[in-house]
Amino acid sequence: MMQILNTLSNKKERLTPRRAKRIQLFVCGPTVYDYAHIGHARTYLAFDFIAKYLNKLGYKTYYLQNITDIDDRIITRAKEMGIHTKELARNFEKAYHEDERKLRITSISKYARATDYIPTIIRQVKLLLKKKHAYKIENDGYYFDLSTFPRYGVLSKRTSLQAEDSVSRIDESKGKRNKGDFALWKFSKPSEPYWNTELGKGRPGWHIEDTAITESIFGPQYDIHGGAVDLIFPHHEAEITQQESLSNKKPLAKYWLHTGFLTINGEKMSKSLGNFITIRSFLEQHETPTLPFDATTLLRYMVLSQHYRTRVDFTGTLVTQAKQALITLFDFEKRLTMYATRTLKLKPGEDHKKQKLNNKYILQFHKALQNDFSTPQALAIIFEVIHTINTKMDKQKATIHDIVNTRALLALLYELFGLRFRTVQIPKEVKKIVTEREEARKLKNWQRADELRDKAKALGFSIEDTQKGPIIHSLYH
Numbered sequence: 001m002m003q004i005l006n007t008l009s010n011k012k013e014r015l016t017p018r019r020a021k022r023i024q025l026f027v028c029g030p031t032v033y034d035y036a037h038i039g040h041a042r043t044y045l046a047f048d049f050i051a052k053y054l055n056k057l058g059y060k061t062y063y064l065q066n067i068t069d070i071d072d073r074i075i076t077r078a079k080e081m082g083i084h085t086k087e088l089a090r091n092f093e094k095a096y097h098e099d100e101r102k103l104r105i106t107s108i109s110k111y112a113r114a115t116d117y118i119p120t121i122i123r124q125v126k127l128l129l130k131k132k133h134a135y136k137i138e139n140d141g142y143y144f145d146l147s148t149f150p151r152y153g154v155l156s157k158r159t160s161l162q163a164e165d166s167v168s169r170i171d172e173s174k175g176k177r178n179k180g181d182f183a184l185w186k187f188s189k190p191s192e193p194y195w196n197t198e199l200g201k202g203r204p205g206w207h208i209e210d211t212a213i214t215e216s217i218f219g220p221q222y223d224i225h226g227g228a229v230d231l232i233f234p235h236h237e238a239e240i241t242q243q244e245s246l247s248n249k250k251p252l253a254k255y256w257l258h259t260g261f262l263t264i265n266g267e268k269m270s271k272s273l274g275n276f277i278t279i280r281s282f283l284e285q286h287e288t289p290t291l292p293f294d295a296t297t298l299l300r301y302m303v304l305s306q307h308y309r310t311r312v313d314f315t316g317t318l319v320t321q322a323k324q325a326l327i328t329l330f331d332f333e334k335r336l337t338m339y340a341t342r343t344l345k346l347k348p349g350e351d352h353k354k355q356k357l358n359n360k361y362i363l364q365f366h367k368a369l370q371n372d373f374s375t376p377q378a379l380a381i382i383f384e385v386i387h388t389i390n391t392k393m394d395k396q397k398a399t400i401h402d403i404v405n406t407r408a409l410l411a412l413l414y415e416l417f418g419l420r421f422r423t424v425q426i427p428k429e430v431k432k433i434v435t436e437r438e439e440a441r442k443l444k445n446w447q448r449a450d451e452l453r454d455k456a457k458a459l460g461f462s463i464e465d466t467q468k469g470p471i472i473h474s475l476y477h
């Protein structure tokens with residue numbers, strides 16, 4: 001039974017989608033004015049996992065993501081670069097998709113660009129005006145009148161007074177009826193991009209693109225809305241306000257899931273602090289040929305080893321811990337294979353015949369994940385199993401079922417977490433060093449042989465001298 005913590009009720013609830021076995025999931029996508037950073041990766045990898053896990057449970061998840069391709073940040077950046085906003089947005093949208101491919105984010109069913117939904121946005125604003133939820137401020141735009149929506153604050157648990165007090169990220173305008181009123185449509189200033197519409201020359205406010213998109217694709221209500229915790233207020237609160245005022249149906253989304261923010265060494269990531277790490281720079285920097293996994297696996301593991309709701313503090317220690325855990329997994333799997341073939345004489349491909357239907361490890365793993373997608377709990381079970389089986393293998397007491405069930409558990413982990421392992425290729429340079437060392441050894445030049453061993457070590461490889469000749473091992477540096 002899948003239980004999820006719903007921000008709306010602040011309780012763990014049993015997942016019961018509106019239509020049996022189908023889930024409509026909407027997650028706020030990126031504002032495409034720059035390269036995506038590892039904070040985005042934290043949120044999008046968490047939702048990729050969530051969608052994949054729901055599918056694994058037998059649901060058909062339709063995962064919708066918007067692309068914000070018009071907003072103030074896009075306008076400012078395009079001006080700085082002297083290019084059209086559309087050109088800037090398309091370039092960074094393309095880069096975002098490239099990053100997603102590299103991260104193996106494959107669960108998104110549809111992307112919807114804000115600018116492709118202008119007619120629906122106009123229709124929604126007109127209806128809000130007609131229903132007296134919205135008003136016009138001359139030379140400024142159209143605003144939502146918060147005094148017409150008593151449920152305001154239902155998600156963020158703020159009263160409208162508290163909302164009024166909080167001026168952060170709220171549209172500024174002198175003519176507003178209530179301090180917290182937010183823009184639905186902004187008239188464009190000269191030199192700003194605009195759409196010439198019945199509402200006048202302008203562009204959409206921040207929140208209306210999402211309700212226009214979700215209403216077009218899902219209708220006025222759907223199952224799950226996600227995003228990071230920073231969006232609860234005012235963004236998600238405003239979406240509820242708009243859509244529930246339009247349709248008179250509540251709730252807009254039955255479940256609200258929020259990911260914790262990623263910080264860098266305890267600080268918010270920002271360009272001005274010089275701690276801004278893009279996904280592509282992370283992947284480039286951490287791609288290490290001597291490791292038995294790629295940088296994507298490292299990032300996926302780092303993110304998924306934390307519960308999606310907790311804050312992730314990106315530090316050197318977190319990277320090291322993730323590397324060590326992945327090496328443990330890789331070494332353990334190697335040991336399992338050796339034990340299976342050498343001790344148990346299990347032939348390759350025989351696994352599925354030997355797996356017990358009631359694989360208790362897998363049942364425990366699912367139980368953890370069904371507790372609000374608790375990936376840390378699920379990983380704790382994996383490491384417990386590793387410990388148990390290692391002890392059994394030490395005593396030569398691991399059975400075929402132990403091995404096969406453990407392998408099935410690991411396969412499930414790799415599939416759901418998107419982890420990939422590889423055989424470390426020995427670089428030509430290292431092979432040359434080993435040959436040279438063999439020659440030095442033949443000449444009994446031990447000093448040279450030791451020097452060459454150190455050289456190989458510095459490159460991340462150790463040399464084991466056996467009767468059959470030298471064996472090269474990766475030191476996983």
Ligand code: AMP
Pocket residue numbers: 028029030031032038039040042043068226227228229230231259260261262263269
């Ligand atoms: P933005 O590009 O700022 O519109 O954000 C796109 C999505 O990424 C939203 O769901 C944000 O809440 C999320 N996000 C942005 N920065 C971070 C961060 N540092 N940590 C986690 N999620 C983030």
